[in-house]
Amino acid sequence: RYFHFCKLPGRxxxxxxxxxxxxxxxxxxxxxxxxxxxxxxxxxxxxPNLKREPKIQSQSAVDSFTLIMQxxxxxxxxxKLLNHYQAIPHLHKVIVVWNNxxxxxxxxxxxxxxxxxxxxxxxxxxxxxxxxxxxxxxxxETKAVLMMDDDTLVSAHDLAFAxxxxxxxxxxxxxxxxxxxxxxxSGVYSYGSFELQNPGFGNGDQYSMVLIGAAFFxxxxxxxxxxxxxxxxxxxxxxQNCDDIAMNFLVAKHTGKPSGxxxxxxxxxxxxxxxxxxxxxxxHRAEHLxxxxxxxxxxxxxxxxxxxxxxxxxxxxxxxxxxANHKNKM
Amino acid sequence: RYFHFCKLPGRxxxxxxxxxxxxxxxxxxxxxxxxxxxxxxxxxxxxPNLKREPKIQSQSAVDSFTLIMQxxxxxxxxxKLLNHYQAIPHLHKVIVVWNNxxxxxxxxxxxxxxxxxxxxxxxxxxxxxxxxxxxxxxxxETKAVLMMDDDTLVSAHDLAFAxxxxxxxxxxxxxxxxxxxxxxxSGVYSYGSFELQNPGFGNGDQYSMVLIGAAFFxxxxxxxxxxxxxxxxxxxxxxQNCDDIAMNFLVAKHTGKPSGxxxxxxxxxxxxxxxxxxxxxxxHRAEHLxxxxxxxxxxxxxxxxxxxxxxxxxxxxxxxxxxANHKNKM
Numbered sequence: 001r002y003f004h005f006c007k008l009p010g011r012x013x014x015x016x017x018x019x020x021x022x023x024x025x026x027x028x029x030x031x032x033x034x035x036x037x038x039x040x041x042x043x044x045x046x047x048p049n050l051k052r053e054p055k056i057q058s059q060s061a062v063d064s065f066t067l068i069m070q071x072x073x074x075x076x077x078x079x080k081l082l083n084h085y086q087a088i089p090h091l092h093k094v095i096v097v098w099n100n101x102x103x104x105x106x107x108x109x110x111x112x113x114x115x116x117x118x119x120x121x122x123x124x125x126x127x128x129x130x131x132x133x134x135x136x137x138x139x140x141e142t143k144a145v146l147m148m149d150d151d152t153l154v155s156a157h158d159l160a161f162a163x164x165x166x167x168x169x170x171x172x173x174x175x176x177x178x179x180x181x182x183x184x185x186s187g188v189y190s191y192g193s194f195e196l197q198n199p200g201f202g203n204g205d206q207y208s209m210v211l212i213g214a215a216f217f218x219x220x221x222x223x224x225x226x227x228x229x230x231x232x233x234x235x236x237x238x239x240q241n242c243d244d245i246a247m248n249f250l251v252a253k254h255t256g257k258p259s260g261x262x263x264x265x266x267x268x269x270x271x272x273x274x275x276x277x278x279x280x281x282x283x284h285r286a287e288h289l290x291x292x293x294x295x296x297x298x299x300x301x302x303x304x305x306x307x308x309x310x311x312x313x314x315x316x317x318x319x320x321x322x323x324a325n326h327k328n329k330m
Numbered sequence: 331r332y333f334h335f336c337k338l339p340g341r342x343x344x345x346x347x348x349x350x351x352x353x354x355x356x357x358x359x360x361x362x363x364x365x366x367x368x369x370x371x372x373x374x375x376x377x378p379n380l381k382r383e384p385k386i387q388s389q390s391a392v393d394s395f396t397l398i399m400q401x402x403x404x405x406x407x408x409x410k411l412l413n414h415y416q417a418i419p420h421l422h423k424v425i426v427v428w429n430n431x432x433x434x435x436x437x438x439x440x441x442x443x444x445x446x447x448x449x450x451x452x453x454x455x456x457x458x459x460x461x462x463x464x465x466x467x468x469x470x471e472t473k474a475v476l477m478m479d480d481d482t483l484v485s486a487h488d489l490a491f492a493x494x495x496x497x498x499x500x501x502x503x504x505x506x507x508x509x510x511x512x513x514x515x516s517g518v519y520s521y522g523s524f525e526l527q528n529p530g531f532g533n534g535d536q537y538s539m540v541l542i543g544a545a546f547f548x549x550x551x552x553x554x555x556x557x558x559x560x561x562x563x564x565x566x567x568x569x570q571n572c573d574d575i576a577m578n579f580l581v582a583k584h585t586g587k588p589s590g591x592x593x594x595x596x597x598x599x600x601x602x603x604x605x606x607x608x609x610x611x612x613x614h615r616a617e618h619l620x621x622x623x624x625x626x627x628x629x630x631x632x633x634x635x636x637x638x639x640x641x642x643x644x645x646x647x648x649x650x651x652x653x654a655n656h657k658n659k660m
Contacts, residue, residue, distance in 0.1 A: 157533060161534075161642070164642070165643065168643070178648070178656065194649065194656070194657065203487060203650055204491075204647045204648060204649045204650030205648050205649020205650070205656070206648060206649070207648060262648060262656070264646075264656055311648070312491070312494070312647050312648040312649070312650075313495065313498070313645055313647075313648065314645065314646045314647065314648040314655075314656055315643055315644065315645055316594075316644045316646060317533075317534045317642050317643075317644065318508070318534060318535050318536060318537060318592060318641070318642040318643065318644040319524065319534045319535020319536070319642070320533055320534030320535070320642075325644075326508065326524070326535070326592070326594055326644055327524065
């Protein structure tokens, strides 16, 4: 008979245990969650923001890069360069940013002369803008981006080496064209190249930017570029210039280090004179350099400070082009 | 009356709850422990083990380095070099490892020709051993060590630049003399320099070691060297050689990366011929290179694997010695 009674506390105990267990499970989950949240992902810390959930990549995409080339009024050169870049090792895909508004893309002709080992995608634009090449293209599957101007040829060997350097410095712009800013006593910045010297540097030279017209950088920075202040886009559109300076500001701000790593090219050429269009690049415009100094000062205002840092590191390939390039007087 | 009976299951329930709770607490602790153990310390991962609690450093010691120079039978050269290195920027202290057993140190004469800006400490040794220079000297106050052979002169400019490079690669051996190992089809390794080529490298060359006879490295590695297998010390003592190869193994094992970063020197000289002692370095011995290949293979056995990794990065100073050293054909 007491069994009857005793089932009651028994059932009560069952319920308590049930509640208790569920509480315990929740606590466990909370603790696990909290501690897991503490785990830093070293890789990601170094990577641009939005890369924290990387896209799913085809196996081939992991150890390869995407070439992004913006073209305007130089279709003959473009095809010459596309042919050259078809033979570059580790090249996953080519994205051509077609700034010839209203003009037909040469896709038919390109395909008729195939087969081509590396796929080429033509991205037709509606406005001829400098910063069109800085979109976060959905066709982009690789972490590594090689951005090239449409009048510049870099040897396959230089590109293969620079890509291996980028893999060791993935948060930097790894490229072949260094530039610098100089702060003048007036507090106004000046933009220039090797001809511009800063007495403060002592022996040797320094650079604070690596131009993206011939450089590797992380595709995450294209995503980051979409989240910049409107004033940056306005500046780039107003000048049709300085998108590369803006990218160096972005990377320097992101890393707190010099934005670029300069790789000394063995063979880089400007093919501008080879085009039949006779079109010569915007950097020939009288105001080009003045504009770029103007942009540096504008960007310092927009970002409320000068993030660019100096570096004096120049990287070459050990034992190339000749095995003795590293031998010294010893 | 049934209460009497029912207290029993009640107590049972209490005990069960007690057991259950304690189990839960243990599980919680285990989960917490496991997850906490997963937290990596990024800084430490890059630094040599024992540097996790760095020594208290004088302010001057933070941005400076200590020169460690072992000397044997070349006191005239030693004094010449000590004079040269007195003028090196960022030099905090000089530690001379005195391997001239039973011979008086030239401290009196050195002091009589003072004052000298940088303090020099003579460490008198009781046995003439190659690895004497790899002690964890109590006089060492800086994180950065510059180790130099007593017959090698590197220009102040090269040292200043290499130190700035080391500050960017503190877990590597940053130096001026690259070497490599090659694995032969037989599985036996061979040691050599630029004259030794590996078909697998394709264009250019590679290196897998940077010799510590003219290099910067983290003082923590001297502490790590004290905790190596006895067989390593036996090998170095038996050959009076290979202490630098052992250090490259140690660093490569620690970092999982290439042990060294090669900085191309502008002016490095071997002053051996300048000594009146007529003593010429051990690397002239017929067996020197054979010994070093022997050491590589021995160390692979001792460490149960080949930790050395190849690099083809060569770093030079941008714009030095001439401002155009970075200009290209463009």
